[in-house]
Amino acid sequence: MKYIKVAGVVVFLLLWQLAGQINPGIYSSPTLVVTEIVRLFTEGGLLGLVFGTVATMLLGWAFAAVIGVFTGFLIGRYRLASLVLEPYLVALYSVPLIAVVPLLVIWFGIGQTFLLATIVVATGIMLVFPTAAGTRETVRVYDQVARAYCVSGRHFLFKVLLPGALPFIATGMRISVQRALMAVIVGQFLVGHPGLGTLLSDARVRLDADEVFAVALVALAVGAALTALVGWADRTLSAWRPEVTS
Amino acid sequence: MTLAHGKTAAPTRLAALTGPGPVRDWTIRVAAFCALLLAWQLAAQNVSVAVLPTPRRVWEGMAGLLERGDLQLAWGQTAVQVAAGMLLSAVFGVVLGVLIGWFKPVDDAISPLLNAVFLMPRIALVPLIALWFGLQDTAKIALILSFSFFEIFFTVRNGVKTIENEFVEVAKAYCIPQWTVLRKVVLPAITPYVMTGLRLGLVYALVGVVLGGFFLESNGIGGLIYALGSDFRTAELIAALFTVMLVGLAVNLGLHRLENLLAPWKVTR
Numbered sequence: 001m002k003y004i005k006v007a008g009v010v011v012f013l014l015l016w017q018l019a020g021q022i023n024p025g026i027y028s029s030p031t032l033v034v035t036e037i038v039r040l041f042t043e044g045g046l047l048g049l050v051f052g053t054v055a056t057m058l059l060g061w062a063f064a065a066v067i068g069v070f071t072g073f074l075i076g077r078y079r080l081a082s083l084v085l086e087p088y089l090v091a092l093y094s095v096p097l098i099a100v101v102p103l104l105v106i107w108f109g110i111g112q113t114f115l116l117a118t119i120v121v122a123t124g125i126m127l128v129f130p131t132a133a134g135t136r137e138t139v140r141v142y143d144q145v146a147r148a149y150c151v152s153g154r155h156f157l158f159k160v161l162l163p164g165a166l167p168f169i170a171t172g173m174r175i176s177v178q179r180a181l182m183a184v185i186v187g188q189f190l191v192g193h194p195g196l197g198t199l200l201s202d203a204r205v206r207l208d209a210d211e212v213f214a215v216a217l218v219a220l221a222v223g224a225a226l227t228a229l230v231g232w233a234d235r236t237l238s239a240w241r242p243e244v245t246s
Numbered sequence: 247m248t249l250a251h252g253k254t255a256a257p258t259r260l261a262a263l264t265g266p267g268p269v270r271d272w273t274i275r276v277a278a279f280c281a282l283l284l285a286w287q288l289a290a291q292n293v294s295v296a297v298l299p300t301p302r303r304v305w306e307g308m309a310g311l312l313e314r315g316d317l318q319l320a321w322g323q324t325a326v327q328v329a330a331g332m333l334l335s336a337v338f339g340v341v342l343g344v345l346i347g348w349f350k351p352v353d354d355a356i357s358p359l360l361n362a363v364f365l366m367p368r369i370a371l372v373p374l375i376a377l378w379f380g381l382q383d384t385a386k387i388a389l390i391l392s393f394s395f396f397e398i399f400f401t402v403r404n405g406v407k408t409i410e411n412e413f414v415e416v417a418k419a420y421c422i423p424q425w426t427v428l429r430k431v432v433l434p435a436i437t438p439y440v441m442t443g444l445r446l447g448l449v450y451a452l453v454g455v456v457l458g459g460f461f462l463e464s465n466g467i468g469g470l471i472y473a474l475g476s477d478f479r480t481a482e483l484i485a486a487l488f489t490v491m492l493v494g495l496a497v498n499l500g501l502h503r504l505e506n507l508l509a510p511w512k513v514t515r
Contacts, residue, residue, distance in 0.1 A: 008355030026378065083271055084278040095494030096453040099468070100487055101460075102475025106297065182367040189369065190460060196370075203373035204461070212373040219370030220362060227365050 028209040036214040040199075050222060053195035056112065057184040057226075060119025061173075064180065068124040069169055072131025073161070077139065082132075092125045098183065101190055110191035115184055122183035126176035127169065134168025135161060167238040174234045177226050185219070196222065299481035307481035308488070316470060317489060324466035327383060327458070328451050331390025335447055339395050340440055343402025348428060353403070364400065368392045368454070372461045386458040386466070393454030394447035401446060405439025406432060438509035445501035452494055 013030050020029020028036075040046040075082040075089070101118055108114035142160050146152070151160060188197025196219060203215045283301055290300040299307070311317045346353045371392050379385035413435060417427045459468015467490060474483040 004351055004354040005358050009358055011355075012359055080274070083274050087275065091491065091495055094449065094498035095491045096449070096456050098453055099456045099471055099490045102471050103480070103483055103487060105475060106478060106480055106483075178365070178367065182369055185367055185369050186457065186460075189372075200370060200373055204376050207373070207377045209377060212377050216366065216370045216374055220366035223367055224362065224365040 025209055028213045032210045033213045033217060036210040037218065040214060046218065049195050049199060050218065053184055053188065054222065056115050056195065057119060057180050060116040060184065061123060061180045063116060064120045064124040065127055065173065067120060068127025068172070069131045072128040073135050076132035076135025089125065089128055093129065097122050097125070098186060101186060105191060110193060114191065115187045115193060118187040119180050119183045123176040123180045126179060127172040130168045130172035131165055134165030138164030170234040170237040174230050177230045178223065181223055181226060296478045296480050299484065303481040304484045308485035311482055311485055317486065320467045320470040324455050327386045327466060328390060328455050331387045331454065332394060332448060332451050334387065335391050335395035335398055336444060339398025339443060339447065340402050343399045344406055344432065347403040347406025348432065364396045369457060376462065381463040385462050386455065389458045389462065390451045390454040394451040397446040397450050398443040401439050401443030402436060405436040409435040438505070441505040441509050445498065445505060448497050448501065449494065452497065456490065
């Protein structure tokens with residue numbers, strides 16, 4: 001089976017190289033793209049742009065997680081909060097939130113704050129429902145035990161509820177990582193904040209095939225690396241509770 | 247609940263409002279909504295209209311957009327682009343999903359490549375799409391395709407892979423030809439997955455068309471939002487955003503209903 005997978009990739013690369021020999025202006029080719037990526041590394045400061053983008057993404061994602069987890073905890077723990085907030089949260093969950101980015105430009109300008117706000121708006125909602133489900137489940141399972149041992153207040157929150165909900169939160173992080181990355185790239189693309197997004201806007205203006213493919217592949221590598229990392233974290237955190245899915 | 251059997255007196259209206267039950271729940275929700283509107287109004291009075299217009303100004307903005315026909319034009323263009331993109335991704339997604347899910351060697355050969363593209367933030371395809379298709383409608387349709395195809399394809403492919411074990415063994419035991427199994431067993435069994443895939447696909451198509459309006463030719467609802475934002479016409483911008491929310495919500499809820507109607511026996515995701 002493994003051979004077929006490798007063969008598929010090899011055949012694809014060969015076909016691409018062949019297409020590139022015929023019309024490099026449209027298809028580029030694997031060798032040209034690798035050369036271009038090396039050039040972006042040495043001359044274009046690719047590494048700095050990628051790290052800056054990922055750092056911004058992680059920071060915004062952390063904010064999104066704090067806000068999303070807090071909201072999810074509120075609606076999972078308190079019926080009143082769930083009554084009041086849940087209709088709006090359900091609505092926000094199913095709409096294309098990326099559309100509000102122009103409004104965020106008006107509110108937050110075009111700097112780092114704007115990028116963080118974009119990530120929070122795009123991904124915060126994805127943490128809410130997993131956290132709420134985790135909170136409800138933990139309360140259901142451990143509430144009586146905790147009461148019997150007189151564990152309450154802050155202790156219950158940090159020693160019971162949070163660890164209990166953690167695998168659910170990790171799942172929420174896993175399903176939101178792609179969105180967080182897209183949000184930061186869209187933000188940079190829209191306002192010209194240096195990063196992966198500006199690589200995209202440069203490539204769109206110049207329409208140089210090598211650059212276009214190189215940038216897309218770099219984005220792919222970043223996306224794949226982040227997904228792998230978060231998947232690993234999710235598995236580690238959920239190791240003692242394998243039944244949690246989405 | 248347990249005491250309810252012995253209850254004879256009908257609850258008074260006041261009791262219905264204060265006691266637990268759906269009436270009280272809705273009272274709380276409506277009150278919260280009014281509080282939200284009030285908070286918006288109060289916040290808007292203290293800042294510039296370009297930052298946060300009052301609810302009333304947004305309402306007037308909506309009326310203005312409708313009167314001039316901006317919204318109708320934008321949504322008309324968007325609907326055409328989404329319809330074309332969805333048609334293509336539905337056909338390709340379902341057909342490829344079934345074939346690749348069914349023939350394991352093909353799955354092994356192609357899936358690593360498709361998985362890789364699935365992990366890429368699809369917005370990174372914008373320059374490539376601009377290079378190949380320009381900035382006009384064709385490019386937008388390609389962008390929509392890149393957003394919605396994978397949702398449909400992966401949902402259907404995973405569906406085909408899951409049902410394989412359940413029904414196909416029986417069909418194989420009765421020596422039914424492969425194509426007949428595909429038609430008579432697999433296709434009916436994957437209906438719920440197809441429906442789920444189409445719903446997710448349409449939701450992502452909306453994301454794609456909005457981003458297409460931002461980064462490709464500036465038309466459709468994405469273009470309108472972008473233009474309103476650049477002109478700091480915030481009231482109309484918020485009004486336009488509300489229509490996006492409304493459409494997104496309607497698409498999701500409507501297709502959820504349809505899903506339950508057409509394939510009530512199994513609902514995924």
